Amino acid sequence: MKYTVRCWECGREVDDPFQYACPHCQGSLSVEMDLSHLEGTSAHDLRSRPLGVWRYGHFLPIGSEPVTLQEGGTPLYNCRKMAGEYGIRSLHVKFEGANPTGSFKDRGMTVGVTRALELGCKVVGCASTGNTSASLAAYAAKAGLKCVVLLPTGKVALGKLAQAMFFGAKVITVNGNFDDALRVVRELSQAGDLYMLNSVNPFRPEGQKTLAFEILDQLDLRLPDRIVYPVGNAANIWAGYKALREWHSLGWIDRLPMFTGVQAAGSAPLTRSFALGDRDFRPVEDPETIATAIRIGNPASGRKALRAVYDTGGVMTSVTDEEIVEAQFLLGRKEGVGVEPASAAALAGVRKLLDEGTVDRDERVVCVCTGHVLKDPDTVMANCGKLLRTEATVEAVRRAIDS
Numbered sequence: 352m353k354y355t356v357r358c359w360e361c362g363r364e365v366d367d368p369f370q371y372a373c374p375h376c377q378g379s380l381s382v383e384m385d386l387s388h389l390e391g392t393s394a395h396d397l398r399s400r401p402l403g404v405w406r407y408g409h410f411l412p413i414g415s416e417p418v419t420l421q422e423g424g425t426p427l428y429n430c431r432k433m434a435g436e437y438g439i440r441s442l443h444v445k446f447e448g449a450n451p452t453g454s455f456k457d458r459g460m461t462v463g464v465t466r467a468l469e470l471g472c473k474v475v476g477c478a479s480t481g482n483t484s485a486s487l488a489a490y491a492a493k494a495g496l497k498c499v500v501l502l503p504t505g506k507v508a509l510g511k512l513a514q515a516m517f518f519g520a521k522v523i524t525v526n527g528n529f530d531d532a533l534r535v536v537r538e539l540s541q542a543g544d545l546y547m548l549n550s551v552n553p554f555r556p557e558g559q560k561t562l563a564f565e566i567l568d569q570l571d572l573r574l575p576d577r578i579v580y581p582v583g584n585a586a587n588i589w590a591g592y593k594a595l596r597e598w599h600s601l602g603w604i605d606r607l608p609m610f611t612g613v614q615a616a617g618s619a620p621l622t623r624s625f626a627l628g629d630r631d632f633r634p635v636e637d638p639e640t641i642a643t644a645i646r647i648g649n650p651a652s653g654r655k656a657l658r659a660v661y662d663t664g665g666v667m668t669s670v671t672d673e674e675i676v677e678a679q680f681l682l683g684r685k686e687g688v689g690v691e692p693a694s695a696a697a698l699a700g701v702r703k704l705l706d707e708g709t710v711d712r713d714e715r716v717v718c719v720c721t722g723h724v725l726k727d728p729d730t731v732m733a734n735c736g737k738l739l740r741t742e743a744t745v746e747a748v749r750r751a752i753d754s
């Protein structure tokens with residue numbers, strides 16, 4: 352695989368693999384793949400490989416044997432009842448909860464942890480709202496690497512915390528939010544304490560590109576009008592855009608869908624700047640939302656995400672916690688698909704944009720549902736009503752059924 356790591360802002364090449372920002376302008380980094388060997392081919396040429404991250408190895412900056420847990424290859428559900436409920440022509444859900452650790456992060460980690468091995472690193476680490484830490488912990492275990500994760504105290508859903516501890520990571524909670532934890536991990540990585548596998552590491556979004564490739568493959572290359580992502584640190588929506596730009600540059604597709612991002616109302620710096628027509632943003636100081644996965648005030652890839660949205664004619668919007676929970680339960684009870692609150696934000700965003708008239712009822716929309724419902728059992732139980740407990744008799748149980 353031939354590639355160059357460049358500053359996304361000033362375009363300079365960055366050779367040092369342990370830099371996570373441009374030494375000249377502090378801009379964020381990006382991998383530029385040399386795809387010239389694919390000219391004259393088409394997406395159909397990859398079809399003989401099994402669906403999953405490594406089907407798209409030509410688009411990934413890895414030359415060695417990958418550390419893999421067979422990530423990707425997740426279902427794309429055609430949610431007809433949800434579409435009827437929302438009043439839209441077609442609504443698909445890309446269910447990333449079906450990944451090995453229950454979120455889309457595994458797509459980036461198979462690439463990122465393989466890269467760590469290629470570089471001879473011994474310790475990997477990240478800051479996380481939960482899912483990144485769960486994923487990194489699993490892949491580090493598989494690779495035999497020491498793993499350190501920094502989490503915001505008291506704001507990580509139980510399933511994610513349990514996973515990170517279960518897979519043997521050193522789990523440290525810091526008194527502060529995700530943005531504070533990321534600042535500390537950046538400093539630790541610069542001091543050489545660990546190899547950082549947050550999405551500011553440009554190898555992570557490379558793996559996450561495959562989410563968008565799969566959607567197109569699963570739709571037999573009939574492009575949807577719009578792909579909707581929940582947005583936190585803002586790398587995933589940008590990764591999807593980068594992915595389809597690459598296919599577009601090869602002539603594998605003839606246009607891009609509208610990339611649309613949804614933030615939680617209490618942590619929506621990008622939505623605020625989109626409303627002003629800005630390409631930069633001001634951080635939110637005290638982000639808050641029930642969707643703790645996207646409780647982020649200073650998204651590291653915020654400028655990239657805004658580019659993805661503006662360049663494709665998409666939008667950024669935000670939804671309230673009530674709207675998130677409503678969408679989460681509707682998807683569960685209409686379609687049997689269980690996603691965590693952050694993922695449901697994407698669906699709630701579609702409903703809001705339809706109601707506003709921003710999304711046309713004739714569109715074909717794909718929602719990226721990033722994490723499994725079991726990640727956050729507390730939110731589910733808090734919104735499910737009471738358990739029914741009775742004597743162990745047929746009569747008592749019948750009464751409970753009818754109650």
Ligand code: F0G
Binds near residue numbers: 483582583587691693
């Ligand atoms: N959905 C879920 C379930 C997430 O865990 C995240 C991010 C996102 C959406 C947003 O993706 O950051 O690329 O915009 N979780 C990170 C973490 C921050 O630490 O697990 P993004």
